[in-house]
Amino acid sequence: MKATVMLRRMHRIQTPLGGLTLAATDQGLFGAWFDQQSHRPGMEDWVMAPDDPLLQRAAHQVGEYFAGARKAFDLPLDLSRGTPFQQQVWGSLAQVPYGSTTSYAVLAAQLGRPRAVRAVGAAIGRNPMCVILPCHRVLGADGSLTGYAGGLDRKRRLLALESGAPAG
Numbered sequence: 343m344k345a346t347v348m349l350r351r352m353h354r355i356q357t358p359l360g361g362l363t364l365a366a367t368d369q370g371l372f373g374a375w376f377d378q379q380s381h382r383p384g385m386e387d388w389v390m391a392p393d394d395p396l397l398q399r400a401a402h403q404v405g406e407y408f409a410g411a412r413k414a415f416d417l418p419l420d421l422s423r424g425t426p427f428q429q430q431v432w433g434s435l436a437q438v439p440y441g442s443t444t445s446y447a448v449l450a451a452q453l454g455r456p457r458a459v460r461a462v463g464a465a466i467g468r469n470p471m472c473v474i475l476p477c478h479r480v481l482g483a484d485g486s487l488t489g490y491a492g493g494l495d496r497k498r499r500l501l502a503l504e505s506g507a508p509a510g
Contacts, residue, residue, distance in 0.1 A: 351391035355401045358408050359496050362473075366396045370418035373470040374400070376492040404473060408503070413440035415474045423470055431465035435475040441504045443479045446488075467491055473500065 350372060352365045361377040365388065391397060399417065406412035421429045430453060438444050450462045469477040472492050478500040482488040490497035 350388040353397040369420035372420045379492045428465040438479045
């Protein structure tokens with residue numbers, strides 16, 4: 343019996359914050375990573391597919407976001423790379439409204455795990471969908487900018503964009 347191979351397709355786009363790689367599987371969008379972002383998976387066996395309908399749709403929505411015309415993403419997501427806990431944390435990120443922020447402690451409490459602040463932070467650090475699952479909206483308990491796999495400058499600029507300032 344032949345093993346099933348999951349074909350991962352990718353497309354690179356430019357944003358006001360630098361290059362962004364979008365990746366998809368047959369189950370949905372698999373990732374969105376800025377250049378030089380921490381925790382990017384190896385992509386050696388992935389296929390460039392700029393004409394892939396899902397990747398085109400994702401690129402279009404990311405463009406709308408950076409133009410200030412989109413506040414939420416409407417894309418099927420494949421979060422299978424994460425553990426059940428990570429998937430739960432990543433799902434909670436989608437509930438943080440555009441232009442708002444929250445803290446790691448608040449997210450941990452919302453997940454019913456108030457003592458798991460560090461675990462929530464670690465899961466957020468592994469978020470495979472930067473911008474799309476808005477981990478940039480999560481701040482330290484004192485409101486400080488803490489950790490962002492894409493870099494604190496990008497986090498600051500994403501928050502500025504959502505407050506009405508230009509992202510570039």
